[in-house]
Amino acid sequence: MxxxxxxxxxxxxxxxxxxxxxxxxxxxxxxxxxxxxxxxxxxxxxxxxxxxxxxxxxxxxxxxxxxxxxxxxxxxxxxxxxxxxxxxxxxxxxxxxxxxxxxxxxxxxxxxxxxxxxxxxxxxxxxxxxxxxxxxxxxxxxxxxxxxxxxxxxxxxxxxxxxxxxxxxxxxxxxxxxxxxxxxxxxxxxxxxxxxxxxxxxxxxxxxxxxxxxxxxxxxxxxLAFEDKPFRVEAFLDERGRRRACARCGCDSSFLDEYVDSNSGHQVYRCSDADWCDEQLTRRSAPEVING
Amino acid sequence: MLEVSAIWTAQVQQQNYRALLDAISHPGWVKSILHQAGSPASTAVLATLLDAEVSLADPEGLLEAADWPLLQASTAAPEEADYILCMGSKAAQFQPRLGSLPSPEQSATLIICVDSLHEGELKISLEGPGVNGNADCAIAGLHPDWLSQREDWVCGYPLGVDLLLVDDSAVLALPRTTRVEVV
The missing domain is CATH 3.40.50.11310 (Bacterial phosphonate metabolism protein PhnH)
Known part of the structure; x- marks a missing residue:
């Protein structure tokens, strides 16, 4: 072109x-x-x-x-x-x-x-x-x-x-x-x-x-919902009823994608939003950088 | 040498379109329109939106004769037109197209020339989609009958008309969903 x-x-x-x-x-x-x-x-x-x-x-x-x-x-x-x-x-x-x-x-x-x-x-x-x-x-x-x-x-x-x-x-x-x-x-x-x-x-x-x-x-x-059946979003709860967190950045308030770890065969959850995940990772590691 | 104003260029029309989109998304916002010195901003608005696919009514003869061939739009009576160029100081003498229930977009867009969107004797308060809480505006050169006529035109939502008020350099939009109160 x-x-x-x-x-x-x-x-x-x-x-x-x-x-x-x-x-x-x-x-x-x-x-x-x-x-x-x-x-x-x-x-x-x-x-x-x-x-x-x-x-x-x-x-x-x-x-x-x-x-x-x-x-x-x-x-x-x-x-x-x-x-x-x-x-x-x-x-x-x-x-x-x-x-x-x-x-x-x-x-x-x-x-x-x-x-x-x-x-x-x-x-x-x-x-x-x-x-x-x-x-x-x-x-x-x-x-x-x-x-x-x-x-x-x-x-x-x-x-x-x-x-x-x-x-x-x-x-x-x-x-x-x-x-x-x-x-x-x-x-x-x-x-x-x-x-x-x-x-x-x-x-x-x-x-x-x-x-x-x-x-x-x-x-x-x-x-659209009903009074006795209100709309709800995905909960991302594990077997014990706790909110899953992203395996990469640790965020427990984002939408998670489910993967299967090819080594262990276990399910792994990670943020779907790549930029959000990067931002959380930077935020989490920032204090370590200051201390280091 | 034929000289054509920048309002007919793709770059300026893109910027003016974004100003119009901002204005209609946020009723009450006054957005600047890039326009040629000495030529009304309403012409720049028309240049941004019109081509040979749509029709324009100019019942007051506000548009310069030389701009018609550049716009390429066909002429139509105000009752039939897609776009109507109006003078704000004079109440409307026509019934614009309001669209139909299955196709409410087949309704007119009115471009109304007013004296000022920054200050004026007409104080209005706006509410509705796009307005965070409410928005206060002061307009000069808009006959009060326009607002009562608009009430009649937009009372059967989703049918209605959308208004673009334009002064010498800026635009303010009143889409059909906006509730207008004179204060």
Whole structure:
């Protein structure tokens, strides 16, 4: 690809359409605004929705962080970051959450609380939470407009009848500003409360499904639940009921990934958010450095 | 030699878009718009958002004739248009598109030119998504009828209109979700 390429890869008409769409998405919180998702030089389903948003948003001098499942070094993050570096000269990249102006992420929201001057772009595979109960998009749009989520609630209730709790582990249906229910992308339950009254604007892009939607800052985001079956996040308890900690940094307040130690065959838990884990490790080892 | 203002360049439009995104994400924030000296900031806002895919109504004839071909937008009556350029000192004489229940985004965005977003006789307090608690604003050059008309337009959420108030150098947004109280 030549360096004489248009800044941001997309032509200005494509960017303008995404910009107009994103403004309507913020004005109607949680509503999936359709747009004519462009062909990108990677397969749909590999984060093209988030990528198109980032390319329409970003400008020279800004600093970007790209995350895939909490890590900046996973294959999707590495490729998207390389593509943006190639097509957006003058844009900086970082792995440190606090240094980023824009964060594009797949499947996680950083553990470190985001600030008002930061912006989070989430890659979305399936934007419509009603698709499990209604096949026709025309009918789903009507149900969304009327904020009629009774069939979705019945689906959750069936879970309770069968399993005594709601078994959705990720993509947890979340109601925005008391009206639209969104699919918050495949983030774990752990991350859903971070959307509620978030200081940062959250934009969600589904490239294959051609939808953009938003959770504006300081906006209610409430996971669907029942009065007697409240929403709860992952507990990460061990056999004795104690909260597990990260085997690397010792943090006992982060979302943990489970690994199997190839030597011992035992389960090992580590922070999913790589930058958070590094920060905790530095913080923990800092006093030793001073003493040493 | 044909000289084109910087508001038509990709770089300035990216920065102005981010100002608009900040403004609509935080109703009550007054965000600076990069614009050409001697030309209203509203033209820079239109240049950022419009192209041949959308339509613009200019019932008061505020836009310079030379800017129309650059915008590429088609003209439309205010009742039909995607974007409407309005004069704040005069109450609206039209009914903008409010969208439909399945497609509330097919509603108009109003760009309303006012005298000042920093001080003025009209004091309002805002509440709603994007506002941390509430936000106080003072605006000069906005006819009070605009707010009561807006109430009628946005009362059937998710239907409604989104307002971008623009003075000579900045923008303040009132999306349909914002609750406005005159104080």
């Amino acid at each position: 030549s360096l004489a390429q248009q800044f941001g890869f997309l032509d200005e008409y494509a960017k303008k359409e995404i910009r107009r769409t994103s403004l309507k998405a913020v004005a109607i919180p949680g509503y999936q605004v359709p747009y004519s998702s462009r062909e990108m030089p990677m397969g749909r389903g590999f984060g093209t929705g988030g990528l198109q948003l980032t390319l329409a948003l970003i400008g020279e001098g800004e600093v970007l962080k790209v995350i895939d499942q909490g890590s900046d070094d996973s294959v999707n993050a590495v490729n998207l970051r390389a593509f943006i570096e190639m097509t957006c000269p003058g844009v900086g990249t970082t792995r440190v959450t606090g240094e980023a102006d824009l964060i594009q992420s797949r499947h996680r929201i950083p553990e470190k609380p985001l600030r008002e001057d930061q912006l989070l772009v989430l890659q979305v595979p399936y934007p419509d939470p009603l698709v499990v109960v209604e096949a026709s998009e025309e009918k789903r749009k009507q149900l969304h407009g009327e904020a009629d989520y009774s069939r979705l609630l019945v689906k959750l209730y069936e879970d309770i009848v069968k399993f005594d709790e709601i078994t959705i582990s990720h993509r947890y249906p979340t109601r925005i500003n008391d009206h639209y229910v969104i699919d918050p992308s495949p983030i774990p339950r752990w991350d859903v409360p971070k959307l509620h009254m978030s200081k940062a604007l959250v934009l969600l892009g589904a490239g294959r499904e051609k939808k953009i939607y938003a959770v504006p800052p300081y906006t209610k985001a409430e996971p």
